[in-house]
Amino acid sequence: MSDPAVSPFANERALKRLRRRRAADRRFKWYGRLAIGFALAALTLLLASITTQAMSAATYHVVSFDLDLDKETFGGLKTDDPPPVDKVYGLVRADLLAQFPETARNPVLRHELSALVTRLAVLPVAREIVRNPREIGMTRQVQLPLSDDLDLYLKGANARHLTVPIGRVGAEETNGVLTLTGEGAFKRLIAAASLEGMQIQDARSTGSILMTAGQSTLKLSTLDPSRIKGPLLTGSLQDFRTHPVRARLITSPESERTVTDRQIAWLLALKAEGRVSRVPHWSLLTHTDSTQPELAGTLAAIVGSLLTLLVTASLAIPIGILASIYLEEFAPRNRVTGLIEVNINNLAAVPSIVFGLLGAAVFLGAFGLPRSAPVVGGLVLALLILPVVIIASRAALKAVPQSIRDAALAVGASRMQTVFHHVMPLAAPGMLTGAILGMARALGETAPLLLIGMVAFVAEVPNGPTDEATALPVLIYSWATQAERAWEPMTGAVILILLVFLIAMNGVVVFLRRKFERRW
Amino acid sequence: MLSQLGHLPMDFLLLAAAVTLASFGFIAGRLRAEQFSFPGDIHPNSRPNAHGYFVLMWSLVPVVLVALGYIFFGEGTSRAILRSELPDGFSILTPGELTTYLDTVARAGRIPGFLSGEHVFDTVTERYGEIRGTVNIFTLVFALALSIAGMFLSRRCLSPGFRARQHVESGIEWFLFLCAALAIATTVGIVASLVFESLRFFAEVPFWDFLLGTRWNAQTSAEFGALPLFFGTFMISFFAMMVAAPIGLFAAIYLSEYASGQVRAIIKPVLEVLAGIPTVVYGFFALLVIAPAVRSVALWINQLVIAWGLADGAVLAAQPTSALAAGIVMGIMVIPFVSSLSDDVIRAVPQSLRDGAYAMGATKAEAVRQVVVPAALPGIIAALLLAVSRAIGETMIVVMAAGQRARISPDPTSDLTTITVQIVSLLTGESEFDSPKTLSAFALGLVLFVVTLLFNLVAINVVKRFREKYE
Numbered sequence: 001m002s003d004p005a006v007s008p009f010a011n012e013r014a015l016k017r018l019r020r021r022r023a024a025d026r027r028f029k030w031y032g033r034l035a036i037g038f039a040l041a042a043l044t045l046l047l048a049s050i051t052t053q054a055m056s057a058a059t060y061h062v063v064s065f066d067l068d069l070d071k072e073t074f075g076g077l078k079t080d081d082p083p084p085v086d087k088v089y090g091l092v093r094a095d096l097l098a099q100f101p102e103t104a105r106n107p108v109l110r111h112e113l114s115a116l117v118t119r120l121a122v123l124p125v126a127r128e129i130v131r132n133p134r135e136i137g138m139t140r141q142v143q144l145p146l147s148d149d150l151d152l153y154l155k156g157a158n159a160r161h162l163t164v165p166i167g168r169v170g171a172e173e174t175n176g177v178l179t180l181t182g183e184g185a186f187k188r189l190i191a192a193a194s195l196e197g198m199q200i201q202d203a204r205s206t207g208s209i210l211m212t213a214g215q216s217t218l219k220l221s222t223l224d225p226s227r228i229k230g231p232l233l234t235g236s237l238q239d240f241r242t243h244p245v246r247a248r249l250i251t252s253p254e255s256e257r258t259v260t261d262r263q264i265a266w267l268l269a270l271k272a273e274g275r276v277s278r279v280p281h282w283s284l285l286t287h288t289d290s291t292q293p294e295l296a297g298t299l300a301a302i303v304g305s306l307l308t309l310l311v312t313a314s315l316a317i318p319i320g321i322l323a324s325i326y327l328e329e330f331a332p333r334n335r336v337t338g339l340i341e342v343n344i345n346n347l348a349a350v351p352s353i354v355f356g357l358l359g360a361a362v363f364l365g366a367f368g369l370p371r372s373a374p375v376v377g378g379l380v381l382a383l384l385i386l387p388v389v390i391i392a393s394r395a396a397l398k399a400v401p402q403s404i405r406d407a408a409l410a411v412g413a414s415r416m417q418t419v420f421h422h423v424m425p426l427a428a429p430g431m432l433t434g435a436i437l438g439m440a441r442a443l444g445e446t447a448p449l450l451l452i453g454m455v456a457f458v459a460e461v462p463n464g465p466t467d468e469a470t471a472l473p474v475l476i477y478s479w480a481t482q483a484e485r486a487w488e489p490m491t492g493a494v495i496l497i498l499l500v501f502l503i504a505m506n507g508v509v510v511f512l513r514r515k516f517e518r519r520w
Numbered sequence: 521m522l523s524q525l526g527h528l529p530m531d532f533l534l535l536a537a538a539v540t541l542a543s544f545g546f547i548a549g550r551l552r553a554e555q556f557s558f559p560g561d562i563h564p565n566s567r568p569n570a571h572g573y574f575v576l577m578w579s580l581v582p583v584v585l586v587a588l589g590y591i592f593f594g595e596g597t598s599r600a601i602l603r604s605e606l607p608d609g610f611s612i613l614t615p616g617e618l619t620t621y622l623d624t625v626a627r628a629g630r631i632p633g634f635l636s637g638e639h640v641f642d643t644v645t646e647r648y649g650e651i652r653g654t655v656n657i658f659t660l661v662f663a664l665a666l667s668i669a670g671m672f673l674s675r676r677c678l679s680p681g682f683r684a685r686q687h688v689e690s691g692i693e694w695f696l697f698l699c700a701a702l703a704i705a706t707t708v709g710i711v712a713s714l715v716f717e718s719l720r721f722f723a724e725v726p727f728w729d730f731l732l733g734t735r736w737n738a739q740t741s742a743e744f745g746a747l748p749l750f751f752g753t754f755m756i757s758f759f760a761m762m763v764a765a766p767i768g769l770f771a772a773i774y775l776s777e778y779a780s781g782q783v784r785a786i787i788k789p790v791l792e793v794l795a796g797i798p799t800v801v802y803g804f805f806a807l808l809v810i811a812p813a814v815r816s817v818a819l820w821i822n823q824l825v826i827a828w829g830l831a832d833g834a835v836l837a838a839q840p841t842s843a844l845a846a847g848i849v850m851g852i853m854v855i856p857f858v859s860s861l862s863d864d865v866i867r868a869v870p871q872s873l874r875d876g877a878y879a880m881g882a883t884k885a886e887a888v889r890q891v892v893v894p895a896a897l898p899g900i901i902a903a904l905l906l907a908v909s910r911a912i913g914e915t916m917i918v919v920m921a922a923g924q925r926a927r928i929s930p931d932p933t934s935d936l937t938t939i940t941v942q943i944v945s946l947l948t949g950e951s952e953f954d955s956p957k958t959l960s961a962f963a964l965g966l967v968l969f970v971v972t973l974l975f976n977l978v979a980i981n982v983v984k985r986f987r988e989k990y991e
Contacts, residue, residue: 032774351913444798
């Protein structure tokens with residue numbers, strides 16, 4: 001074929017046809033590569049987008065406060081009193097108000113300021129005080145999570161912003177309006193602002209420029225190459241004389257963001273003071289669900305999922321294994337067996353939501369079991385994964401060679417003894433992998449749990465399988481459908497937690513297969 | 521006194537009774553068997569333990585049966601008795617209201633010493649507690665009596681020649697059979713609950729109005745025309761198959777015919793990761809990445825169409841959640857269902873068929889297209905049918921990314937709703953079981969079950985025939 005002169009394809013038309021057919025062959029191969037490439041790209045995109053979201057929720061910002069737990073306010077607390085949330089939050093507010101005296105006479109500003117830290121954020125501290133009253137009378141340093149919008153702002157996810165260093169400039173004050181002067185000092189700022197399409201004279205519609213020095217911030221209202229004017233948002237003239245100045249351009253207008261210019265100014269002041277720090281977001285694992293994203297955690301859902309899986313495992317695994325033993329080792333070939341086989345194959349393909357309907361009608365409706373309880377969720381999921389466990393266990397039993405059974409029967413074992421003493425131990429690793437895969441499937445199921453009410457807001461860690469509870473995938477669903485932006489990274493983080501569980505389970509399966517795989 | 525007994529921890533008591541009686545049974549049987557004397561060379565049929573297990577079996581089975589009966593029917597029986605004793609004044613309540621009332625009574629009855637202060641309610645609750653107490657005591661006594669009777673009767677059967685092991689083994693075999701038969705029970709449970717609730721629904725809403733009506737508005741007004749839901753389900757499954765069918769098939773062909781063993785060993789498990797990711801994660805992915813992307817492409821097309829003067833206004837709806845976005849993500853999800861089963865059937869095609877094609881001078885692609893794929897076609901069709909069935913029944917992706925508006929619109933960028941979305945939105949949140957609103961969810965579930973069942977049965981049969989042909 002390499003030499004056309006001697007090959008049977010000597011004529012031009014045949015050669016052409018051959019070339020065309022070979023090209024078609026190569027194209028066909030590339031279609032396959034493209035298909036696999038698309039599937040892998042989709043998987044990569046999915047994992048990458050979720051991991052990026054989750055990474056942003058892996059840390060969050062906290063503000064530190066020195067709370068003076070004086071005896072007058074907190075004295076006489078007993079261990080079974082409700083936690084003094086309002087009193088503690090009062091201290092937090094008082095601290096903030098003292099720090100930023102410009103809010104003193106303005107209720108709107110006071111409201112804006114206390115939005116930096118939400119009221120419920122002090123709940124763990126308040127609980128701690130009740131539990132440990134010895135701390136009353138001392139000053140305690142606490143770190144409280146920053147409100148979600150400001151946290152997102154600091155992470156750069158909420159309102160785009162960039163900073164331009166200016167350096168030292170002269171500063172004057174007349175009636176609360178500051179004037180900064182410096183020969184040509186603001187040329188770069190003008191360039192940056194016009195690059196971002198911001199118009200200074202009409203700043204309301206195109207964003208804001210804040211000038212910060214030390215703990216003080218002014219909001220720019222007129223901008224010349226050598227002169228800046230604007231009202232002071234927080235701090236004092238002194239800072240502008242003694243500290244280098246930086247400009248912060250926020251390109252979305254104040255009316256379109258969830259954080260105001262003043263809140264940003266206060267935040268920058270707290271940050272300059274070293275009171276704001278970015279810490280690992282452990283409360284994501286130790287807190288229960290909350291209406292505030294910065295306070296919400298997954299503990300209750302993790303416990304709920306574990307309880308549900310416990311019920312599922314204790315039903316589906318033994319029943320599934322015993323059923324597979326019957327079908328593989330004992331069942332006579334008759335109509336009933338055929339019917340069971342058809343049923344199992346079909347149940348494996350029934351949509352999971354139909355199992356949810358079964359749970360709602362039978363377990364909740366007819367048997368009157370409690371709504372939102374892991375026991376019902378576990379029952380429904382057990383029925384759901386039963387076919388998976390049965391099919392996997394049967395494959396494991398099938399893989400055990402007939403000679404093992406024959407040998408056992410030949411030395412006088414009964415059929416039951418053959419199966420339980422000889423076949424089952426050899427099939428056990430395969431059965432176990434099937435069981436774990438079934439559990440992994442159960443861990444990710446959402447729809448049936450929605451229908452039996454496990455979507456309720458649960459703020460307490462469930463104590464037993466009959467308590468109200470929710471599960472990890474359901475938590476993903478409820479967080480993903482919240483409106484606030486801050487839930488997005490949180491949802492990514494929960495998904496990552498769920499995937500870690502799933503990867504661990506599949507890792508065990510791979511390990512078992514490697515260790516016990518046996519060719520007969 | 522009786523109402524105190526209503527608060528007995530029955531699950532614990534029954535479990536304790538089962539364990540105690542079973543151990544007693546075992547010991548009783550074993551001790552009896554150890555007393556047997558065997559003169560000379562005669563061997564007993566069964567070892568003492570087998571006798572013990574025999575008695576254990578007959579003392580345990582009655583307790584388990586009574587416990588199951590109590591779990592399934594205890595509450596229902598108590599309520600039926602209470603209902604028959606209610607004074608005539610209660611006859612003004614509709615059956616639905618009566619059920620709700622009894623639910624409240626049962627909940628109050630579970631809290632020891634609960635008093636609402638309302639005389640009638642507290643009297644009914646008190647009486648309910650007494651009935652529960654009677655049922656509990658009756659159950660316990662009945663379980664004990666049956667179990668002890670079983671223990672004595674079975675113990676009397678024991679004799680040196682008694683074939684205890686065989687009896688125990690056939691008992692175990694029965695138990696194994698029951699485990700397997702649970703699959704039938706589940707199907708029966710599904711069909712019964714769906715049909716029963718659907719019949720109640722169709723008593724209020726005519727069947728054909730439901731199946732062919734074009735207005736669906738179950739949440740606010742009582743409009744139950746499910747055609748828009750069927751349309752939405754069809755559209756989204758169609759988009760999903762447009763993604764999954766070509767990609768899954770070509771991936772399967774490449775993996776089975778072209779890829780080397782090493783490549784295959786890596787790619788195949790990675791593709792199957794797609795099937796292991798929970799669907800709620802796909803839903804979030806659709807919401808976060810694909811739906812905004814679809815929307816911006818749609819907006820861009822709108823601008824282009826206007827700029828070129830092809831239309832005056834926007835041609836695409838470009839909703840934030842769209843049928844196309846849900847369809848694409850669902851397609852990605854079902855790729856492994858298509859590829860892995862197709863891969864299996866393509867590999868099951870005998871090598872001799874390929875060799876024959878090569879011998880005729882076919883290129884590899886020609887052999888695949890004209891010989892291998894036609895030979896594997898039944899299996900491939902089955903794989904596609906299973907994938908369609910999976911797409912129709914898929915819930916979380918569409919709940920999160922498809923929308924709630926029931927309408928018939930050919931625009932892929934508008935939001936459509938599906939059967940599964942409506943089932944979820946009708947059944948989440950507190951609602952009583954008797955309104956047509958909740959019952960309609962079961963009618964939808966019945967449609968979903970029947971349609972997926974047809975797809976599955978056809979697919980399973982086709983695969984079975986295909987296997988028989990080549991293996």
